[in-house]
Amino acid sequence: MAILETLRGMGITDDTFLRLSFHDTGEGVDFRNEVYGQEIVQNSGIAEMVAELVTTRGLDVFTTYGDNILENLRSEGYLDDYDRGDFSFTSYVADVINENYYDVGVIDVTTERFDYKRGHAHASAELKILAGQAFTLLTSGDFSGWDVTFETQGGHSITINN
Numbered sequence: 001m002a003i004l005e006t007l008r009g010m011g012i013t014d015d016t017f018l019r020l021s022f023h024d025t026g027e028g029v030d031f032r033n034e035v036y037g038q039e040i041v042q043n044s045g046i047a048e049m050v051a052e053l054v055t056t057r058g059l060d061v062f063t064t065y066g067d068n069i070l071e072n073l074r075s076e077g078y079l080d081d082y083d084r085g086d087f088s089f090t091s092y093v094a095d096v097i098n099e100n101y102y103d104v105g106v107i108d109v110t111t112e113r114f115d116y117k118r119g120h121a122h123a124s125a126e127l128k129i130l131a132g133q134a135f136t137l138l139t140s141g142d143f144s145g146w147d148v149t150f151e152t153q154g155g156h157s158i159t160i161n162n
Helices: 003-009 036-044 046-054 069-075 089-099 131-137
Strands: 017-030 107-113 118-130 147-151 157-160
Touching: 003 131, 003 147, 003 157, 017 036, 017 046, 017 131, 036 046, 036 089, 036 107, 036 118, 046 069, 046 089, 046 107, 046 118, 069 089, 118 131
Parallel strands: none
Antiparallel strands: 017 118, 017 147, 107 118, 147 157
């Protein structure tokens, strides 16, 4: 069963926030190379996944703190150099997130060291969207790779791994 049908079948109301999360791990990171954080962000495709949602017309995508991501990118000047018609807005936003992942604050990168030079880097993103907008504007394919968590009316959290 597709994820949107599952959510509808569970009686999710339009004003319920859905928390989307994605995690990826880079194997065999060499910590002598100081760009390992940027490498895991670029290699995981996480910036593209975030950009696809953020640039969906009519969909408000928020950080876990409640900040609208697209509005933040605009107000912080990250989108000032975009010229309409040059190339896809989604691709532009993905490039901005890739190049500025630390400053934009949408993607977290953590590391786990095995010794002085080797380990893993982990990239993750957690976003919030309103269920009503998701039901109207997205397809189940848009959730590919994202885990979806929501609160029930009884106060329990349910996560659908995708």
